[in-house]
Amino acid sequence: xxxxxxxxxxxxxxxxxxxxxxxxxxxxxxxxxxxxxxxxxxxxxxxxxxxxxxxxxxxxxxxxxxxxxxxxxxxxxxxxxxxxxxxxxxxxxxxxxxxxxxxxxxxxxxxxxxxxxxxxxxxxxxxxxxxxxxxxxxxxxxxxxxxxxxxxxxxxxxxxxxxxxxxxxxxxxxxxxxxxxxxxxxxxxxxxxxxxxxxxxxxxxxxxxxxxxxxxxxxxxxxxxxxxxxxxxxxxxxxxxxxxxxxxxxxxxxxxxxxxxxxxxxxxxxxxxxxxxxxxxxxxxxxxxxxxxxxxxxxxxxxxxxxxxxxxxxxxxxxxxxxxxxxxxxxxxxxxxxxxxxxxxxxxxxxxxxxxxx
Ligand SMILES: Cc1cc2nc3c(=O)[nH]c(=O)nc-3n(C[C@H](O)[C@H](O)[C@H](O)COP(=O)(O)OP(=O)(O)OC[C@H]3O[C@@H](n4cnc5c(N)ncnc54)[C@H](O)[C@@H]3O)c2cc1C
Numbered sequence: 001x002x003x004x005x006x007x008x009x010x011x012x013x014x015x016x017x018x019x020x021x022x023x024x025x026x027x028x029x030x031x032x033x034x035x036x037x038x039x040x041x042x043x044x045x046x047x048x049x050x051x052x053x054x055x056x057x058x059x060x061x062x063x064x065x066x067x068x069x070x071x072x073x074x075x076x077x078x079x080x081x082x083x084x085x086x087x088x089x090x091x092x093x094x095x096x097x098x099x100x101x102x103x104x105x106x107x108x109x110x111x112x113x114x115x116x117x118x119x120x121x122x123x124x125x126x127x128x129x130x131x132x133x134x135x136x137x138x139x140x141x142x143x144x145x146x147x148x149x150x151x152x153x154x155x156x157x158x159x160x161x162x163x164x165x166x167x168x169x170x171x172x173x174x175x176x177x178x179x180x181x182x183x184x185x186x187x188x189x190x191x192x193x194x195x196x197x198x199x200x201x202x203x204x205x206x207x208x209x210x211x212x213x214x215x216x217x218x219x220x221x222x223x224x225x226x227x228x229x230x231x232x233x234x235x236x237x238x239x240x241x242x243x244x245x246x247x248x249x250x251x252x253x254x255x256x257x258x259x260x261x262x263x264x265x266x267x268x269x270x271x272x273x274x275x276x277x278x279x280x281x282x283x284x285x286x287x288x289x290x291x292x293x294x295x296x297x298x299x300x301x302x303x304x305x306x307x308x309x310x311x312x313x314x315x316x317x318x319x320x321x322x323x324x325x326x327x328x329x330x331x332x333x334x335x336x337x338x339x340x341x342x343x344x345x346x347x348x349x350x351x352x353x354x355x356x357x358x
Contacts, residue, residue: 003039006030013062013071013354016054018120018234019244020319021328022062023355025052025071032075032095034155034183037148041181044070052354053181055094055122058234059129059244063355064325074124076183083191089143091186094124098131106216111193112141114219115202118233119245124182128172129350130165134223135198139165141187147180155183167280168249168350195219201226230313240310242319247332248289248347258285261343268342269295275343289339289347290315296338304331329356 011028014020027049031037044051050069054060075095082089088110092101098121102113115136125131126138127145142165145158158180164171172180195216197203205222206214214222227233231240253261258277265275273295280286293314294300301311306323308331310316317331332349339347 003036017057021325023066025067027070030075031072040072055125058120059351060354061351067355086191088189088191092123094182096123106220110189111195111216112189114195114216117220117223118227120234129168130170134202136196143186143188146184147182240312243316244351246315247317249350250289251287251345252280252284264344292339296342
């Protein structure tokens with residue numbers, strides 16, 4: 001559809017987000033192809049209005065006042081598949097639903113995404129924070145990204161190396177934030193490959209089920225079961241899933257920084273309790289943000305007005321019904337302050353804040 005036909009004014013954004021919070025977009029359009037995208041970019045440029053690119057709204061917090069510019073929701077569809085030997089290449093439009101793609105690949109017995117089951121959102125956002133879960137992340141299967149470079153309004157093809165992926169990050173979230181609009185992503189999966197079962201919780205779950213030689217489909221089922229227990233699968237009948245998933249990134253520290261945290265923790269907790277840690281890339285140490293939050297005194301089910309932490313996972317901030325972005329921001333600040341006071345760590349929020357004052 002042409003951009004001008006899709007353009008609307010004062011469109012409520014809350015229903016387009018998983019948190020269900022936030023005011024309207026001053027202007028809004030669904031974008032179904034690259035021509036419409038270019039027209040939208042030109043339209044905003046000519047009027048000097050700010051632009052925001054929306055996917056499935058599962059990793060954003062929209063301000064109560066909404067967004068004062070043009071929101072372009074990426075709805076570019078289409079999936080192409082090429083099989084060569086044991087490799088399956090998938091090229092998907094940015095507007096395709098991520099979990100539908102995962103379900104389809106798992107049903108074909110292609111491995112590479114089984115642990116990424118149950119994550120909401122659309123394909124175009126998967127490279128932004130290098131979406132990952134249960135020991136797998138997008139960068140392991142991503143081949144390239146097609147994107148509109150807003151600097152010169154040209155379509156570019158970026159390789160996986162060009163994307164500068166890291167733990168829950170990429171150049172799209174750091175030095176080139178807001179520069180690219182992703183239109184298509186190409187991934188490579190393994191036909192008949194063994195699923196990835198690195199994550200201890202997943203290993204335990206499959207062990208309890210006594211699954212011998214698990215397939216990607218078995219791993220998907222196990223991941224979905226684990227995620228449901230934590231309300232990390234979107235379910236309208238589960239109020240704890242009205243969230244953005246994990247609100248904070250698990251901190252990654254050097255060993256020296258970790259030693260400082262351990263001594264501060266010993267003073268704060270006043271016991272010999274170990275701070276749980278996991279080895280991370282480049283000789284770093286990863287800590288559990290959920291553990292830090294709980295030990296800092298914010299438990300599961302903590303209430304702050306109409307928002308709170310999930311009763312099933314301290315790392316998720318949920319809209320308990322009628323919540324506001326102001327309350328979400330207040331609770332975020334409170335959690336950050338408590339964790340900083342207890343352990344000297346400033347937790348980094350995972351979602352993107354839209355329409356807030358800088
Ligand atoms: C219950 C729940 C569980 C979750 N579990 C996980 C998890 O296990 N692992 C994980 O990594 N994440 C998880 N998330 C977070 C979220 O689902 C992912 O980050 C997802 O990739 C966001 O996709 P989206 O389409 O909803 O993006 P949106 O929320 O719409 O946008 C997120 C950011 O990406 C940008 N963006 C979106 N599309 C494009 C595009 N085409 N081009 C350029 N920029 C774009 C937006 O501008 C924004 O900055 C979870 C969220 C929820 C609600």
